[in-house]
Amino acid sequence: MAEVTLHNITKRFGATTALDGVSMTVPDGSFVVLLGPTGAGKTTTLRLISGLDRPESGEIAIGGRPVADLTPAQRNVAMVFQQYSLYPHMTVRENLAFPLKSPILRTPADEIDRRIGRVAEMLQISHKLDNKATALSGGEMQRVSIGRALVRDPQVFLMDEPLSSLDAKLRSDLRVELKSIQQEARATFLYVTHDQVEAMTMASHVGVLEKGRLVQFGTPREVYEDPVSIHAAGRLGLPRINIVPADLFGPAPEGVEWIGLRPEQIRQGEGPQAEVVRVEHLGDQTRLHLSFRNHDLVTVTDAHTELRAGQMLSIRPENPFYFDASGARTHRGR
Amino acid sequence: MSDFSVTAASRPQKWIAGILVIGYALITILPLLWIIATGFKSPSDAIAYPPKIVFEPTLEGYVNLFTTRTRQTAEFLAENPPQTWYEAIVAKYDMTIVGPSRFGERFMNSVIIGFGSTFLSVFLGTLAAYAFSRFRIPLKDDLMFFILSTRMMPPIAVAIPIFLMFRSLGLSDTHAGMIMLYTAVNLSLSVWLLKGFIDEIPREYEEAALIDGYTRFQAFTKVVLPQAATGIASTAIFCLIFAWNEYAFAVLLTSGTAQTAPPFIPTIIGVGGQDWPAVAAGATIFLLPVVVFTILLRKHLLRGITFGAVRK
Ligand SMILES: Nc1ncnc2c1ncn2[C@@H]1O[C@H](COP(=O)(O)OP(=O)(O)O)[C@@H](O)[C@H]1O
Ligand SMILES: [Mg+2]
Numbered sequence: 001m002a003e004v005t006l007h008n009i010t011k012r013f014g015a016t017t018a019l020d021g022v023s024m025t026v027p028d029g030s031f032v033v034l035l036g037p038t039g040a041g042k043t044t045t046l047r048l049i050s051g052l053d054r055p056e057s058g059e060i061a062i063g064g065r066p067v068a069d070l071t072p073a074q075r076n077v078a079m080v081f082q083q084y085s086l087y088p089h090m091t092v093r094e095n096l097a098f099p100l101k102s103p104i105l106r107t108p109a110d111e112i113d114r115r116i117g118r119v120a121e122m123l124q125i126s127h128k129l130d131n132k133a134t135a136l137s138g139g140e141m142q143r144v145s146i147g148r149a150l151v152r153d154p155q156v157f158l159m160d161e162p163l164s165s166l167d168a169k170l171r172s173d174l175r176v177e178l179k180s181i182q183q184e185a186r187a188t189f190l191y192v193t194h195d196q197v198e199a200m201t202m203a204s205h206v207g208v209l210e211k212g213r214l215v216q217f218g219t220p221r222e223v224y225e226d227p228v229s230i231h232a233a234g235r236l237g238l239p240r241i242n243i244v245p246a247d248l249f250g251p252a253p254e255g256v257e258w259i260g261l262r263p264e265q266i267r268q269g270e271g272p273q274a275e276v277v278r279v280e281h282l283g284d285q286t287r288l289h290l291s292f293r294n295h296d297l298v299t300v301t302d303a304h305t306e307l308r309a310g311q312m313l314s315i316r317p318e319n320p321f322y323f324d325a326s327g328a329r330t331h332r333g334r
Numbered sequence: 335m336s337d338f339s340v341t342a343a344s345r346p347q348k349w350i351a352g353i354l355v356i357g358y359a360l361i362t363i364l365p366l367l368w369i370i371a372t373g374f375k376s377p378s379d380a381i382a383y384p385p386k387i388v389f390e391p392t393l394e395g396y397v398n399l400f401t402t403r404t405r406q407t408a409e410f411l412a413e414n415p416p417q418t419w420y421e422a423i424v425a426k427y428d429m430t431i432v433g434p435s436r437f438g439e440r441f442m443n444s445v446i447i448g449f450g451s452t453f454l455s456v457f458l459g460t461l462a463a464y465a466f467s468r469f470r471i472p473l474k475d476d477l478m479f480f481i482l483s484t485r486m487m488p489p490i491a492v493a494i495p496i497f498l499m500f501r502s503l504g505l506s507d508t509h510a511g512m513i514m515l516y517t518a519v520n521l522s523l524s525v526w527l528l529k530g531f532i533d534e535i536p537r538e539y540e541e542a543a544l545i546d547g548y549t550r551f552q553a554f555t556k557v558v559l560p561q562a563a564t565g566i567a568s569t570a571i572f573c574l575i576f577a578w579n580e581y582a583f584a585v586l587l588t589s590g591t592a593q594t595a596p597p598f599i600p601t602i603i604g605v606g607g608q609d610w611p612a613v614a615a616g617a618t619i620f621l622l623p624v625v626v627f628t629i630l631l632r633k634h635l636l637r638g639i640t641f642g643a644v645r646k
Contacts, residue, residue: 052541072544079545085538089560102547148546 001188002063002155003028004049009058011044011212018044019055020212026156026205028063029186031179033199033220035235036209042192043082045209046158049190051075062155073104078149082160082192086133086141086148093129096120096147105152119147122177124170139166146174150181156188163198171195175202196238200224208232230327233260239287239298241321242266248295249317256330260321263299271316276307290315366621372614380610394423395611399437399602399619403429437616440598445623446509447594448578451516455573456566458517459524460532464554466525467532468540478529481522489519490582500587507592515587516577523576524569531565532558567634571627578624595620 004026011019019041026032034042047053049060051072060067067075078099086095096116100107107115120126123143128136136144146162162178163171179202182189193199199206199220206223208216208231216223216232227233233241242261246252249272252259274292286305290297290313297315307313322331343351372380374391397420405428414430416422424431466474496515497506505511535558543553559566581596588594599616602609 050545052544071549072541073547073549076547077545079542081538081542083536083538085536085542087539087542087557098543099546103549103552104547145542148542 001028001186004156004188004190005059005061006045006049007059007061009045009048009055009060011041011048011053011055017212019048022058022209022212022214024207024214024217026188026190028188030204031182031189031191031202032205032207033203034190034192034207034209035194035199039211040209041212042209043160046079046160046190046192049075049156050077050079050158073102076104076155077158078152078154078156079158080145080149080160080162082164086136086144088132088134090133091129092120092125092131092133092136092144095133095144096129096151099148099152115151116147119150122150122181123147123174139170142166143170143174146178153185156190157182159189159191161192161194164194178202196236199236206236208235226332227260227321228329228332230258230260230323233262233321233329237262239263239300242297242299243323244292244295244297246322248293253322253331255324256322257325258323258327259317260323261297261299261317265318265320266297266299267316267318268299268301269314271314273312274315276309276311276313278309279305279307288313369614369617369621373611373618375611375614377609377611380614392423392611393420395609395613395615397423398609398612399615400435401431402433402435403427404432406430435602436598437595437602440593440595441619443509443588443592444578444594444596444620447512447516447592448574448623450509450513451520451577452570452574454513454517455520455524456528456570459521459528459569460559460562460566462521462525463528463532464558466529468537478526481525484518484522493583493586496583497586505587507588507590509592512584512588512592512594515583516573516580520573520576524573527569527572528562528565531562531569535561564634567631571631574627575624 006022006024009019009022010017022041022045024032034045036042044053048055049062051067051070051074054068062075062077086092087098090098093116096119097112099105100112100115116129117126120129123146125140125143125147128140128144133141133144142162142165146159149157149159163174166174175198178189181187182202189202191198191202203220205217206220207214208223210229210231216228218226220236223232224236227236230243234243243258244261246256246259248259272292274290274297276288277291277296278289280287280289281303283303285300285303286307288299288301288305288307290299292315299315301307321329324330371389373395374393375386375389376392376394379386379389380395401420401424403424408428411425411428411430416425421431465471466478471477500506500511500515503511505514539557539561540550540553543557544550548556579596580594584594585597588597595616599613599620602612602616
């Protein structure tokens with residue numbers, strides 16, 4: 001396993017700049033999650049590291065070694081693609097064996113069987129090993145493409161939304177599996193997801209991409225508790241952070257245009273009255289949809305709350321995030 | 335993803351469709367049946383009018399096709415009675431067999447030139463189509479148009495320059511010359527058809543193979559080729575059918591060593607004029623390789639004939 005560093009990477013496709021001066025270090029043995037909306041450059045980042053695309057400028061190093069002159073095969077990275085890409089003319093077993101049989105690895109047959117057996121069991125596809133890849137359901141295909149990466153011992157695992165098309169149960173099983181593989185093997189993961197829970201539970205570091213720029217990089221807790229912008233704040237946290245005009249609750253500091261309120265930054269039972277619009281009981285918690293001076297707010301409350309739609313609830317902001325007109329955070333580290 | 339019938343056909347609709355298809359098949363297959371039947375007729379039955387539908391089958395046509403014969407006196411025939419069934423057939427016409435005909439050689443020439451040029455067209459076509467499909471090539475669209483433009487007139491329109499070129503290059507009446515010529519004619523079709531098929535194969539498969547530790551060439555052979563099998567098979571059939579049936583250039587450029595079957599068959603002369611059963615027998619045998627080749631690849635052809643429009 002190895003550290004991956006990106007230094008000032010820029011990648012353009014014609015007129016679009018997919019990545020704009022991105023520098024990042026994926027430490028050896030870390031689990032880095034990339035967050036960002038569609039088009040932010042997450043897939044591009046993985047493709048540049050794997051060698052499928054080349055940057056216009058900047059340097060990439062894997063394990064301290066610059067990789068500009070290396071082919072994807074020589075870089076020894078494993079990648080799970082966003083669109084699953086199983087070889088349709090092969091069985092599941094042949095798909096899983098394919099990387100092991102490559103001229104670079106030339107794994108002996110008994111070792112191939114052992115690794116395939118282990119990965120298939122973990123991904124719950126043992127009974128499908130002799131099926132044609134095209135005879136699988138979408139979720140099974142995605143598991144096989146994860147398996148095709150996990151049979152190897154690459155320098156780094158690159159995974160592009162690998163769990164996105166699985167059902168909830170499998171997704172949470174595999175989340176735990178992937179994380180424990182990563183910890184046991186001390187493997188380096190660079191992982192793209194839209195899923196907050198995946199990001200919070202699996203990541204040792206989170207990188208937030210916005211329009212080709214890496215706007216924040218840190219532990220999930222740092223990004224959650226100390227976001228640099230409205231955009232970064234919106235990437236983590238469920239329900240999503242509420243962004244309202246700065247003067248909604250009264251005068252705001254100079255230059256502050258917006259305030260951000262996560263549920264725990266809304267103190268209940270004090271302050272002005274908000275109307276309860278909807279109450280969602282989720283079992284372990286209850287979500288409240290509030291209306292306050294024509295602005296919608298979402299927060300959480302006690303699982304067994306007596307509140308009903310139509311009732312009033314007094315709320316007050318507590319240590320909110322302040323943002324300027326451009327969405328950048330101000331008054332950090334208060 | 336193959337379901338494009340909006341509603342299922344009703345019973346009578348199926349019957350009408352079935353009758354139409356069978357009727358059309360019968361009409362198109364009739365000349366073929368005629369040729370096959372004529373091959374088994376005697377020369378007099380072959381030219382009888384009205385045509386005989388019921389006749390006594392004989393292998394005369396096939397014997398005449400494969401042999402050269404000479405007329406003998408009655409005494410000679412009495413002294414040397416026929417030893418085999420085919421000598422007996424010939425003896426009925428007061429003749430004996432003096433050797434094989436040229437048909438076997440001509441047929442082999444057709445096989446060598448037809449399959450050789452098909453292999454080359456498909457081989458070169460696949461490589462070119464892959465490059466056009468996957469790589470950034472300067473003036474790609476112009477090159478593709480140029481390749482297509484070689485088929486914008488009938489190939490025979492350039493017969494005279496080709497004839498002169500072949501003569502000065504010493505390619506006239508050689509296998510290599512005919513293979514090159516048919517390959518050149520087929521290549522544009524082959525590149526265009528195959529590019530369509532390869533465009534349909536998502537790049538992700540090759541990219542996955544690159545990351546799985548293979549070189550681009552290995553990714554091409556292990557991942558792209560198996561998936562292009564359908565396109566390659568149907569392209570091969572189109573190329574073979576052209577090269578196999580080509581008549582005009584074969585007449586013009588071959589006469590001996592490299593002569594193919596199409597210019598040879600009509601020249602089969604029997605006693606007192608054209609030997610129609612022998613000609614028909616030659617045509618029947620000539621048909622076989624393409625029919626067999628097509629049947630062997632028909633599974634691929636059925637999907638391929640849609641030119642890659644239908645994704646599985
Ligand atoms: N092959 C390509 N050709 C042209 N533009 C591309 C290509 N790949 C990505 N882009 C553009 O680069 C930007 C980043 O894309 P991508 O990395 O796929 O984003 P993400 O994975 O975060 O959704 C987008 O604007 C996208 O349209
Ligand atoms: Mg993407």
